[in-house]
Amino acid sequence: xxxxxxxxxxxxxxxxxxxxxxxxxxxxxxxxxxxxxxxxxxxxxxxxxxxxxxxxxxxxxxxxxxxxxxxxxxxxxxxxxxxxxxxxxxxxxxxxxxxxxxxxxxxxxxxxxxxxxxxxxxxxxxxxxxxxxxxxxxxxxxxxxxxxxxxxxxxxxxxxxxxxxxxxxxxxxxxxxxxxxxxxxxxxxxxxxxxxxxxxxxxxxxxxxxxxxxxxxxxxxxxxxxxxxxxxxxxxxxxxxxxxxxxxxxxxxxxxxxxxxxxxxxxxxxxxxxxxxxxxxxxxxxxxxxxxxxxxxxxxxxxxxxxxxxxxxxxxxxxxxxxxxxxxxxxxxxxxxxxxxxxxxxxxxxxxxxxxxxxxxxxxxxxxxxxxxxxxxxxxxxxxxxxxxxxxxxxxxxxxxxxxxxxxxxxxxxxxxxxxxxxxxxxxxxxxxxxxxxxxxxxxxxxxxxxxxxxxxxxxxxxxxxxxxxxxxxxxxxxxxxxxxxxxxxxxxxxxxxxxxxxxxxxxxxxxxxxxxxxxxxxxxxxxxxxxxxxxxxxxxxxxxxxxxxxxxxxxxxxxxxxxxxxxxxxxxxxxxxxxxxxxxxxxxxxxxxxxxxxxxxxxxxxxxxxxxxxxxxxxxxxxxxxxxxxxxxxxxxxxxxxxxxxxxxxxxxxxxxxxxxxxxxxxxxxxxxxxxxxxxxxxxxxxxxxxxxxxxxxxxxxxxxxxxxxxxxxxxxxxxxxxxxxxxxxxxxxxxxxxxxxxxxxxxxxxxxxxxxxxxxxxxxxxxxxxxxxxx
Amino acid sequence: xxxxxxxxxxxxxxxxxxxxxxxxxxxxxxxxxxxxxxxxxxxxxxxxxxxxxxxxxxxxxxxxxxxxxxxxxxxxxxxxxxxxxxxxxxxxxxxxxxxxxxx
Numbered sequence: 001x002x003x004x005x006x007x008x009x010x011x012x013x014x015x016x017x018x019x020x021x022x023x024x025x026x027x028x029x030x031x032x033x034x035x036x037x038x039x040x041x042x043x044x045x046x047x048x049x050x051x052x053x054x055x056x057x058x059x060x061x062x063x064x065x066x067x068x069x070x071x072x073x074x075x076x077x078x079x080x081x082x083x084x085x086x087x088x089x090x091x092x093x094x095x096x097x098x099x100x101x102x103x104x105x106x107x108x109x110x111x112x113x114x115x116x117x118x119x120x121x122x123x124x125x126x127x128x129x130x131x132x133x134x135x136x137x138x139x140x141x142x143x144x145x146x147x148x149x150x151x152x153x154x155x156x157x158x159x160x161x162x163x164x165x166x167x168x169x170x171x172x173x174x175x176x177x178x179x180x181x182x183x184x185x186x187x188x189x190x191x192x193x194x195x196x197x198x199x200x201x202x203x204x205x206x207x208x209x210x211x212x213x214x215x216x217x218x219x220x221x222x223x224x225x226x227x228x229x230x231x232x233x234x235x236x237x238x239x240x241x242x243x244x245x246x247x248x249x250x251x252x253x254x255x256x257x258x259x260x261x262x263x264x265x266x267x268x269x270x271x272x273x274x275x276x277x278x279x280x281x282x283x284x285x286x287x288x289x290x291x292x293x294x295x296x297x298x299x300x301x302x303x304x305x306x307x308x309x310x311x312x313x314x315x316x317x318x319x320x321x322x323x324x325x326x327x328x329x330x331x332x333x334x335x336x337x338x339x340x341x342x343x344x345x346x347x348x349x350x351x352x353x354x355x356x357x358x359x360x361x362x363x364x365x366x367x368x369x370x371x372x373x374x375x376x377x378x379x380x381x382x383x384x385x386x387x388x389x390x391x392x393x394x395x396x397x398x399x400x401x402x403x404x405x406x407x408x409x410x411x412x413x414x415x416x417x418x419x420x421x422x423x424x425x426x427x428x429x430x431x432x433x434x435x436x437x438x439x440x441x442x443x444x445x446x447x448x449x450x451x452x453x454x455x456x457x458x459x460x461x462x463x464x465x466x467x468x469x470x471x472x473x474x475x476x477x478x479x480x481x482x483x484x485x486x487x488x489x490x491x492x493x494x495x496x497x498x499x500x501x502x503x504x505x506x507x508x509x510x511x512x513x514x515x516x517x518x519x520x521x522x523x524x525x526x527x528x529x530x531x532x533x534x535x536x537x538x539x540x541x542x543x544x545x546x547x548x549x550x551x552x553x554x555x556x557x558x559x560x561x562x563x564x565x566x567x568x569x570x571x572x573x574x575x576x577x578x579x580x581x582x583x584x585x586x587x588x589x590x591x592x593x594x595x596x597x598x599x600x601x602x603x604x605x606x607x608x609x610x611x612x613x614x615x616x617x618x619x620x621x622x623x624x625x626x627x628x629x630x631x632x633x634x635x636x637x638x639x640x641x642x643x644x645x646x647x648x649x650x651x652x653x654x655x656x657x658x659x660x661x662x663x664x665x666x667x668x669x670x671x672x673x674x675x676x677x678x679x680x681x682x683x684x685x686x687x688x689x690x691x692x693x694x695x696x697x698x699x700x701x702x703x704x705x706x707x708x709x710x711x712x713x714x715x716x717x718x719x720x721x722x723x724x725x726x727x728x729x730x731x732x733x734x735x736x737x738x739x740x741x742x743x744x745x746x747x748x749x750x751x752x753x754x755x756x757x758x759x760x761x762x763x764x765x766x767x768x769x770x771x772x773x774x775x776x777x
Numbered sequence: 778x779x780x781x782x783x784x785x786x787x788x789x790x791x792x793x794x795x796x797x798x799x800x801x802x803x804x805x806x807x808x809x810x811x812x813x814x815x816x817x818x819x820x821x822x823x824x825x826x827x828x829x830x831x832x833x834x835x836x837x838x839x840x841x842x843x844x845x846x847x848x849x850x851x852x853x854x855x856x857x858x859x860x861x862x863x864x865x866x867x868x869x870x871x872x873x874x875x876x877x878x879x880x
Contacts, residue, residue, distance in 0.1 A: 653846045
């Protein structure tokens with residue numbers, strides 16, 4: 001099984017080599033083998049005797065992350081969809097993409113995506129699942145932006161990336177919480193510990209995180225906005241990722257975790273509520289679209305909402321219907337996308353207002369489109385699979401358990417009406433899609449290309465999918481016990497058996513279907529009269545605008561915030577640095593009771609010291625206020641000499657020596673560069689600025705004084721200086737303790753201070769010399 | 778005899794301290810010149826004088842502490858003061874401290 005997952009990824013390494021020969025043989029032909037082999041590998045698992053298969057490979061045992069793969073009914077449904085539709089899409093893409101395109105890149109991305117998607121549905125380890133999940137986001141980003149010279153592609157790719165990765169990160173949060181609570185990284189073991197998770201205080205957080213991940217990936221309201229923009233991708237990508245596989249990853253996630261969550265009523269409320277809302281909103285908005293792929297994108301959104309709603313119902317029948325509809329939707333939506341691609345390819349436009357009357361020119365495509373769209377609309381014909389799942393949807397929407405939460409109960413009562421409402425619009429846009437494209441007047445003069453039937457190779461894939469639609473439609477029980485029942489069992493955790501029949505007798509779901517057909521037909525025929533409603537709902541409002549505003553606002557406001565403190569002024573930064581030092585040190589000192597003042601250890605002082613200190617203080621103050629720079633440096637010299645005098649008074653001859661030398665050299669250096677320094681100007685800053693500076697400097701001085709006094713007042717340990725006094729001669733061989741410490745006891749410090757001086761010297765030399773060289777040039 | 782030595786030691790100490798205080802006062806007065814001094818040469822001379830006082834003070838401290846270790850400091854102050862004052866004078870006179878080679 002692990003090979004099945006990684007074969008696409010491994011093969012992707014060879015695709016660039018193969019694509020070198022794309023002029024002779026289309027790269028897609030090699031690629032086609034891969035999903036086909038995987039499909040053949042998984043086909044034998046179908047059957048009523050199916051038992052889950054589990055394999056495990058070590059990856060990071062210390063973190064309890066291993067490549068665990070678990071194939072149950074749910075995964076099986078998805079792997080067959082991924083590999084089967086993957087094969088068809090690859091076949092279609094061979095004819096869709098011209099050899100002049102960057103085929104190598106396309107198939108590398110596609111294979112990456114295939115691997116990632118197989119990994120998502122087969123992983124049992126949550127972190128492996130997350131890894132593959134992000135890989136689907138990345139490969140989808142690459143595929144949407146395939147024609148990266150187009151503005152729209154880049155916008156769509158970025159948007160889908162931002163939204164799905166946002167959801168992906170939130171998913172990671174949920175998975176980490178789950179792992180922490182249950183102590184395992186295996187999904188199946190988590191399901192076994194459902195009680196622990198349900199009683200955990202983090203349960204609602206986990207649910208929110210995981211739902212956010214699932215809803216963003218599956219384009220649920222209000223995160224659906226990325227999907228219509230993702231239609232800038234090549235049509236095979238739209239057909240594959242954005243109808244059959246990736247957008248169902250969120251569905252898969254909800255289905256995978258529903259044994260844990262579905263006992264909670266919030267699960268019903270959130271998943272079904274969002275699902276049904278998405279269903280209605282998506283189908284309502286789809287009618288407004290003029291782009292074929294736009295219609296299909298909103299249609300996908302609404303159908304995903306429908307599946308999500310059914311998963312939220314949580315009853316056995318609903319889960320069965322959801323599993324069934326996943327399969328059905330993949331078949332008809334995949335084929336419809338491919339037909340949209342064919343129409344685009346053969347006429348040069350996807351704008352439904354320019355299309356019309358193509359039935360006689362493209363009879364095969366038209367036939368396929370009719371089947372696909374009628375199945376999507378749920379027209380009661382005994383050879384279309386869409387009707388079965390739609391009727392099951394109506395059926396289960398009526399048979400919900402009465403919940404205890406009031407909001408959930410309201411939702412339960414509203415669901416049948418909302419379901420019918422959403423389905424009416426589904427009917428309308430389905431009809432609009434086929435009749436608008438294939439019947440009516442011809443506008444051949446508006447089309448960039450003279451339309452004709454597509455090459456046979458392009459028609460094979462949609463034909464096979466439509467064949468699937470019809471076969472499932474004619475013999476629904478073919479996939480029932482052997483396949484869908486296992487899926488439903490995997491989702492619900494219980495055995496599910498349901499008999500699919502076309503004719504139930506005169507029962508409410510049938511009436512609901514009839515209402516949908518009648519109202520839908522009426523709305524379709526008179527659609528010109530009521531489409532003005534879109535001027536009011538949603539009118540100018542749209543979630544795209546919210547997204548754009550958000551992204552724009554994020555950029556402008558973060559720029560504003562950054563500019564508000566990064567104003568390139570060194571003064572400002574110093575104020576901020578010193579100010580925060582003052583603030584945090586004060587807070588720390590006060591909160592830890594750090595200030596302490598004792599007079600125990602104070603030494604006597606003589607009048608000489610007082611005078612010297614006084615002189616230094618006066619000189620320091622005058623340095624600030626003088627306006628003559630030479631005078632300033634001279635007064636500063638007083639401070640320096642005063643310091644050396646203090647060193648003398650405190651019996652530190654070495655320090656005094658050094659201080660004197662350094663002071664003199666500094667003085668000389670100042671004089672050296674004085675010629676280049678500006679005159680000291682009378683400062684004309686505002687009072688506020690001066691006050692801030694004053695407060696900051698006085699505060700810092702005060703702080704340092706307090707800290708110094710406190711540190712002197714609180715002696716925690718014996719000083720270690722006695723050791724040096726005793727051992728200076730014996731161990732160091734010298735009487736000058738300071739020098740023995742510098743070069744013997746702590747020689748390494750001295751070494752690096754020498755290095756510092758060396759670097760400074762080199763740097764000065766470099767600065768001066770390089771400047772000259774530049775001038776010479 | 779002993780009492781004589783003791784007395785003279787005490788006298789030396791008292792005298793030293795008095796000298797230190799006096800020199801300190803002279804430093805204060807010199808500082809007035811440094812800060813107020815109407816021209817920069819005034820300040821330079823005053824700083825030079827402060828340095829001389831520094832030497833004296835170091836010598837007095839050495840006497841007070843009965844040590845010879847500060848003699849280096851005293852000599853160093855002397856030479857540094859000279860260098861500093863010369864550098865300053867040159868700056869005040871010519872605007873530069875080190876002339877560039879003209880050839």
